[in-house]
Each structure stands twice: as C-alpha cells, then as structure tokens.
Amino acid sequence: xxxxxxxxxxxxxxxxxxxxxxxxxxxxxxxxxxxxxxxxxxxxxxxxxxxxxxxxxxxxxxxxxxxxxxxxxxxxxxxxxxxxxxxxxxxxxxxx
Numbered sequence: 147x148x149x150x151x152x153x154x155x156x157x158x159x160x161x162x163x164x165x166x167x168x169x170x171x172x173x174x175x176x177x178x179x180x181x182x183x184x185x186x187x188x189x190x191x192x193x194x195x196x197x198x199x200x201x202x203x204x205x206x207x208x209x210x211x212x213x214x215x216x217x218x219x220x221x222x223x224x225x226x227x228x229x230x231x232x233x234x235x236x237x238x239x240x241x242x
Contacts, residue, residue: 148191150232155181157240165241166196170234174202176241177228192232199228 158164158179168175177196202222208215 148232150235151181151191151194154179154194154238154240161240161242163240163242167239167241168194168196168230168235169204169237170230171236172204174204175228175230176200180227190229193229194232194235196228196230197226199225201225201228 154166158181164178164181166177166179168177175196177199180195180197200222201224206221208217210216
C-alpha cells in the first residue's frame with residue numbers, strides 16, 4: 147500500500163466516511179473509495195479504486211467570470227467502478 151493510500155485510509159478511519167472528492171489537472175471525481183481488507187491479489191499500488199464515481203471535466207464543469215463561478219453536475223459521467231492513477235491526483239478531500 148502506498149503512502150497516499152495509507153494516508154487516505156487513516157483519514158477515512160477517523161472520519162467514518164468513505165466518500166472522496168479527487169482532483170487531477172483536468173478532472174473532478176466524486177465517489178466512494180474502495181479499500182480492500184487483508185491481502186488483495188488483484189490490487190495495484192499505483193491506482194485507487196472508486197465505486198459510484200462521477201467524473202467531471204473541469205473545463206466543462208465550471209464557468210467563471212470576474213464576479214463568480216457556476217458549476218454544473220449535468221456535464222459529468224457516472225461509472226460503477228473507476229480506477230484512478232495515484233500519480234494523477236493533485237488534491238483530495240474526504241467528504242462527510
């Protein structure tokens with residue numbers, strides 16, 4: 147397990163929530179993080195797996211002017227399962 151996954155696991159454990167928002171340079175991704183318990187032969191240390199993921203391209207998601215921003219969930223795509231490369235993560239937040 148990578149340091150990032152260990153950190154996420156500790157935050158999930160202390161917060162009691164498995165909901166996460168992840169940002170890459172081009173995407174905003176919401177979902178439930180899947181952390182297998184015990185040994186996982188199919189798991190890969192370079193990816194995190196999300197369930198019920200909603201993927202939004204940041205360039206389409208929000209339009210901003212000098213005063214405010216409008217963001218729209220209707221331009222997003224839903225996936226039952228999504229594997230995300232850890233190296234692509236810019237920021238994340240566990241959501242209550």
